Amino acid sequence: MMQKGKVAIVTGAARGIGKATALALARRGIGVGVVDIQAEGGEATAEEIRALGVPSLAVPTDVADSGQVDAMVEQVKARLGRIDMLVNNAYISGGYAPVPETSDEVWNQVLAVNLSGYFYCARAAARVMMGQGEGGAIVNISSGAGLRGSISAGVQYSASKAGIIGLTKGLAADLAPYGIRVNCIAPGLIDTGLGAAGRWSGWTRAEVERYEKKEIALGRVGRPEEIAEVVVFLLSEAASYMTGEVVVVDGGASLAHKRKKELPPT
Numbered sequence: 206m207m208q209k210g211k212v213a214i215v216t217g218a219a220r221g222i223g224k225a226t227a228l229a230l231a232r233r234g235i236g237v238g239v240v241d242i243q244a245e246g247g248e249a250t251a252e253e254i255r256a257l258g259v260p261s262l263a264v265p266t267d268v269a270d271s272g273q274v275d276a277m278v279e280q281v282k283a284r285l286g287r288i289d290m291l292v293n294n295a296y297i298s299g300g301y302a303p304v305p306e307t308s309d310e311v312w313n314q315v316l317a318v319n320l321s322g323y324f325y326c327a328r329a330a331a332r333v334m335m336g337q338g339e340g341g342a343i344v345n346i347s348s349g350a351g352l353r354g355s356i357s358a359g360v361q362y363s364a365s366k367a368g369i370i371g372l373t374k375g376l377a378a379d380l381a382p383y384g385i386r387v388n389c390i391a392p393g394l395i396d397t398g399l400g401a402a403g404r405w406s407g408w409t410r411a412e413v414e415r416y417e418k419k420e421i422a423l424g425r426v427g428r429p430e431e432i433a434e435v436v437v438f439l440l441s442e443a444a445s446y447m448t449g450e451v452v453v454v455d456g457g458a459s460l461a462h463k464r465k466k467e468l469p470p471t
């Protein structure tokens with residue numbers, strides 16, 4: 206359901222969900238502009254894609270800088286020939302501080318990367334897609350935090366992720382006349398590996414295990430590939446009648462299942 210030879214841009218593709226998405230697209234013959242602020246990680250992803258025989262170009266970019274974003278989009282179009290798809294995924298969380306101690310700096314940084322960055326990339330990619338006149342598709346990665354509040358990060362993160370849902374709806378309405386579909390995914394907890402500090406999403410492995418058993422209906426956290434496959438679906442012709450939609454992919458964490466676990470069997 207995906208046409209070989211098309212080209213996607215994936216932001217935050219040096220690791221985690223972005224990398225899994227870039228590889229999932231490449232396996233379908235889609236060329237990928239790999240965008241990340243981490244040059245080395247981005248280049249490693251692009252190399253893995255080229256090893257599959259698919260064109261890929263790493264463009265180190267800070268998505269919070271609209272000048273860098275415009276230059277990146279120009280570079281991808283010049284080198285890979287066209288742009289048909291965009292996956293907005295790069296993010297920072299800003300960590301957690303109680304509201305009274307949340308600084309202007311953290312608030313502004315997180316909104317700049319997670320919300321303005323998504324807008325800058327969508328605007329620049331839409332200009333190219335509109336110029337090509339063949340439609341296109343955009344997927345914005347939000348979070349359950351944008352719907353329910355965050356389980357680990359501060360208010361800046363939930364606010365940015367809720368903003369992405371509004372951005373998705375606004376873009377979808379505006380770009381529909383050009384055949385450009387825009388959808389959004391709200392993942393639950395996804396295992397992107399423990400960081401150097403032995404923590405992930407601010408949690409230790411033991412805390413993650415406690416959470417998955419108690420809070421997630423399917424009893425486990427998700428894998429990056431389980432988000433990547435939904436991104437592929439939303440970008441593909443299989444989703445040709447979907448736009449402005451928010452798809453929750455959280456293993457049933459938002460279901461009302463917890464009380465039932467505590468009830469005796471009937």
Ligand SMILES: NC(=O)c1ccc[n+]([C@@H]2O[C@H](COP(=O)([O-])OP(=O)(O)OC[C@H]3O[C@@H](n4cnc5c(N)ncnc54)[C@H](O)[C@@H]3O)[C@@H](O)[C@H]2O)c1
Nearest residue numbers: 217219221222241242267268294295296348392393394395
């Ligand atoms: N992992 C989860 O549990 C989870 C849950 C819900 C939503 N999400 C969302 O999924 C997306 C990916 O999450 P992940 O866990 O794979 O993240 P990650 O931390 O593994 O990767 C994020 C990438 O974004 C890059 N990045 C950060 N700032 C950037 C900037 N200014 N410009 C360009 N690149 C930048 C980083 O270098 C990194 O490679 C995010 O939008 C996140 O909010 C993740």
